[in-house]
Amino acid sequence: MSSLADKGWSILAEEVSLPIAVINENRLLNNAIWMQKFSDEAEVKLAPHGKTSMAPELFKVQLDQGCWGISLATIAQVINAAQHGIQRIILANQLVGKLHMQLLADLLSTSDLEFYCFVDSKENALALGKYFSVRNISLNILIEVGVAQGRCGWRDPDNIEPLLEIIKQFPHLKLCGVSFYEGVIHGNEAETEIKRFIASISRLVSKLYKRDLFDLDQIIITGAGSAWYDIVAQELMSSQSMRNINYTAIIRPGCYLIHDTGIYQSAQDEIVQRSQLACDVSGELISSLHLWAYVHSVPESGLAVIGLGKRDVAFDAGLPTPEYFYRPGTEKPISVDKAWQVISIMDQHCLMKTTDNALLRPGDIICFSSSHPCLTMDKWRHIGLIDDNFVVNKTIETFF
Amino acid sequence: MSSLADKGWSILAEEVSLPIAVINENRLLNNAIWMQKFSDEAEVKLAPHGKTSMAPELFKVQLDQGCWGISLATIAQVINAAQHGIQRIILANQLVGKLHMQLLADLLSTSDLEFYCFVDSKENALALGKYFSVRNISLNILIEVGVAQGRCGWRDPDNIEPLLEIIKQFPHLKLCGVSFYEGVIHGNEAETEIKRFIASISRLVSKLYKRDLFDLDQIIITGAGSAWYDIVAQELMSSQSMRNINYTAIIRPGCYLIHDTGIYQSAQDEIVQRSQLACDVSGELISSLHLWAYVHSVPESGLAVIGLGKRDVAFDAGLPTPEYFYRPGTEKPISVDKAWQVISIMDQHCLMKTTDNALLRPGDIICFSSSHPCLTMDKWRHIGLIDDNFVVNKTIETFF
Numbered sequence: 001m002s003s004l005a006d007k008g009w010s011i012l013a014e015e016v017s018l019p020i021a022v023i024n025e026n027r028l029l030n031n032a033i034w035m036q037k038f039s040d041e042a043e044v045k046l047a048p049h050g051k052t053s054m055a056p057e058l059f060k061v062q063l064d065q066g067c068w069g070i071s072l073a074t075i076a077q078v079i080n081a082a083q084h085g086i087q088r089i090i091l092a093n094q095l096v097g098k099l100h101m102q103l104l105a106d107l108l109s110t111s112d113l114e115f116y117c118f119v120d121s122k123e124n125a126l127a128l129g130k131y132f133s134v135r136n137i138s139l140n141i142l143i144e145v146g147v148a149q150g151r152c153g154w155r156d157p158d159n160i161e162p163l164l165e166i167i168k169q170f171p172h173l174k175l176c177g178v179s180f181y182e183g184v185i186h187g188n189e190a191e192t193e194i195k196r197f198i199a200s201i202s203r204l205v206s207k208l209y210k211r212d213l214f215d216l217d218q219i220i221i222t223g224a225g226s227a228w229y230d231i232v233a234q235e236l237m238s239s240q241s242m243r244n245i246n247y248t249a250i251i252r253p254g255c256y257l258i259h260d261t262g263i264y265q266s267a268q269d270e271i272v273q274r275s276q277l278a279c280d281v282s283g284e285l286i287s288s289l290h291l292w293a294y295v296h297s298v299p300e301s302g303l304a305v306i307g308l309g310k311r312d313v314a315f316d317a318g319l320p321t322p323e324y325f326y327r328p329g330t331e332k333p334i335s336v337d338k339a340w341q342v343i344s345i346m347d348q349h350c351l352m353k354t355t356d357n358a359l360l361r362p363g364d365i366i367c368f369s370s371s372h373p374c375l376t377m378d379k380w381r382h383i384g385l386i387d388d389n390f391v392v393n394k395t396i397e398t399f400f
Numbered sequence: 401m402s403s404l405a406d407k408g409w410s411i412l413a414e415e416v417s418l419p420i421a422v423i424n425e426n427r428l429l430n431n432a433i434w435m436q437k438f439s440d441e442a443e444v445k446l447a448p449h450g451k452t453s454m455a456p457e458l459f460k461v462q463l464d465q466g467c468w469g470i471s472l473a474t475i476a477q478v479i480n481a482a483q484h485g486i487q488r489i490i491l492a493n494q495l496v497g498k499l500h501m502q503l504l505a506d507l508l509s510t511s512d513l514e515f516y517c518f519v520d521s522k523e524n525a526l527a528l529g530k531y532f533s534v535r536n537i538s539l540n541i542l543i544e545v546g547v548a549q550g551r552c553g554w555r556d557p558d559n560i561e562p563l564l565e566i567i568k569q570f571p572h573l574k575l576c577g578v579s580f581y582e583g584v585i586h587g588n589e590a591e592t593e594i595k596r597f598i599a600s601i602s603r604l605v606s607k608l609y610k611r612d613l614f615d616l617d618q619i620i621i622t623g624a625g626s627a628w629y630d631i632v633a634q635e636l637m638s639s640q641s642m643r644n645i646n647y648t649a650i651i652r653p654g655c656y657l658i659h660d661t662g663i664y665q666s667a668q669d670e671i672v673q674r675s676q677l678a679c680d681v682s683g684e685l686i687s688s689l690h691l692w693a694y695v696h697s698v699p700e701s702g703l704a705v706i707g708l709g710k711r712d713v714a715f716d717a718g719l720p721t722p723e724y725f726y727r728p729g730t731e732k733p734i735s736v737d738k739a740w741q742v743i744s745i746m747d748q749h750c751l752m753k754t755t756d757n758a759l760l761r762p763g764d765i766i767c768f769s770s771s772h773p774c775l776t777m778d779k780w781r782h783i784g785l786i787d788d789n790f791v792v793n794k795t796i797e798t799f800f
Contacts (some may be wrong), residue, residue: 152697
């Protein structure tokens with residue numbers, strides 16, 4: 001990480017241009033440790049989804065805590081992470097397209113990268129098999145299983161023969177395991193459905209294992225985003241169908257590292273409520289990302305126009321939440337009235353409703369938390385890491 | 401613009417990594433010319449809002465057609481544009497914050513930049529007056545007038561004395577005119593309300609002019625986003641209150657250059673319907689921005705999972721629209737069935753409903769148009785400029 005001048009840049013002393021996105025370094029580390037502890041206790045491996053931050057320096061914070069590898073969503077992300085020294089990557093997606101296959105084959109043939117990708121169709125298996133055979137390079141694949149009305153993934157694990165037929169034709173396709181993403185299952189019965197889904201995957205693994213179709217001794221089974229990693233870990237580790245099989249269960253949550261005060265805090269609240277294991281891990285996940293912005297105008301009583309917009313912060317899973325108020329020149333930020341809230345957001349501004357008697361004025365500063373860190377991170381090419389005194393001591397680069 | 405290899409990169413030959421955002425250069429130029437013609441015919445000046453693209457190379461396309469200057473939304477944008485040689489800038493926003501004032505004062509004192517910013521409060525006028533007096537640098541300001549329940553802007557033009565009192569205290573604050581943004585007025589009566597709003601602004605200008613409060617001989621009056629520029633131009637140029645005043649009317653649409661097939665196409669349709677002038681300008685605005693992405697999976701009949709997500713394209717004003725289908729190896733893209741549509745979008749994927757019998761398969765390519773170019777542009781650090789054969793011949797850099 002690039003170190004700034006000795007004393008850093010103080011947000012309170014107005015030494016940085018606002019709006020700015022910053023991450024509290026202590027909270028970030030807390031979150032990295034918490035999830036690693038959970039994974040260790042649950043006896044699963046952790047391959048955090050790196051697409052959330054696309055900041056290789058943050059991947060290293062996760063690896064330093066002991067995570068197994070990094071998950072990514074696109075070939076561009078994979079190449080970037082590999083260039084930054086990440087050595088074990090799951091592409092939690094299909095590898096599609098001539099140029100992408102070529103770029104990946106080049107990478108595999110010139111590095112020690114350990115790489116896995118998802119395969120969920122005959123057409124894709126055929127394209128990969130042909131391409132990697134010609135290049136004479138082995139490709140590790142995980143069969144992705146999906147649910148009806150979901151996203152990717154082979155729909156019927158009981159009728160997977162057509163896909164296996166293709167894979168078996170190509171010795172360069174190394175079948176290393178099975179993958180899934182349960183996060184597309186919603187509704188009141190989600191937990192039950194997710195358990196049923198994972199049970200069907202365990203049976204599939206068992207079936208493929210008995211037929212000796214895996215090219216790896218230690219089979220990989222990977223699932224889980226940030227909302228159901230507890231259930232996924234529990235169901236995979238307690239599966240009866242797989243009790244005699246040598247396998248590694250890998251979870252892939254991504255948002256926990258930065259966390260939020262929105263959808264992922266809600267998901268985490270539910271996890272801690274239902275999972276004794278999560279409850280027993282000391283500490284908790286804490287939202288680490290804040291946006292600081294100026295009040296531009298207070299044109300009506302109870303209405304403040306803030307210089308923070310869709311260009312600066314995620315807005316797709318709830319609008320940003322005002323946390324602190326700070327008037328330059330005063331001692332320190334103070335928590336805002338719970339009644340203050342962002343009521344609308346535009347490209348470069350948002351409107352914040354305040355209590356009528358709030359004595360806000362242009363030039364005041366508001367600090368916001370937010371929901372859905374992925375879509376805030378991708379707005380910024382650099383993110384400041386701050387200490388508890390709101391001083392930016394380092395900046396990290398993102399690669400979107 | 402950086403020239404690529406002689407022959408460029410062909411999207412159809414899969415020479416670029418997908419997803420990719422590209423702009424058709426001919427369409428872009430068409431749009432730049434169209435809006436300049438409209439402005440010339442309407443006898444208003446054009447200061448296109450540069451925040452849409454934040455691509456200085458595109459600002460130059462607009463300046464080459466004769467636009468008066470560039471509008472921007474933040475000091476960071478202003479500094480960037482000035483560094484790229486833009487010489488006349490309207491900050492269509494308040495200049496707030498100690499560091500921002502310092503950065504701008506530094507810029508003004510070391511360049512020939514002609515700069516204007518909006519002022520809409522006593523507190524901000526006071527802060528600017530004090531700062532620029534101490535620095536002994538003049539600052540050109542435009543009083544921003546706003547509407548109730550709108551965004552920024554002084555609310556009551558008939559009671560503006562308190563703001564004027566502050567401005568008059570500081571000879572370094574040069575009052576150059578009046579500004580507004582009518583785009584926050586919505587509803588069935590929008591047109592009528594906008595006309596009434598502009599009439600109130602014209603009266604204010606007349607009043608200030610009679611009191612000799614402007615520091616500029618040729619007063620500036622500026623308004624208009626991409627949805628009402630025709631009405632703004634018409635009302636400002638036909639104003640009875642200002643008939644004896646020497647003024648320049650400046651419109652600030654931003655999205656027209658790239659245009660879209662969503663909210664701005666709808667707005668433009670209405671403009672062409674109601675404005676004889678817009679109707680008389682030959683040609684029309686054409687959506688120039690496309691996103692190309694792979695089909696990753698066709699897991700169910702009628703459902704395709706595409707490698708294009710919230711990380712790649714705007715989704716706040718309508719989801720992307722599939723336009724062309726292309727199978728690598730075939731001759732050329734073909735228009736898609738109108739029934740195909742994107743039904744949901746996630747961070748890195750979207751789901752596209754197709755006709756049941758569509759023979760899509762993984763590895764096929766879909767080309768999408770979109771709605772709201774601002775929020776697609778800010779996803780990309782580089783954008784390809786393509787010709788009519790879908791070959792990327794140049795790339796332009798964005799500075800978000």
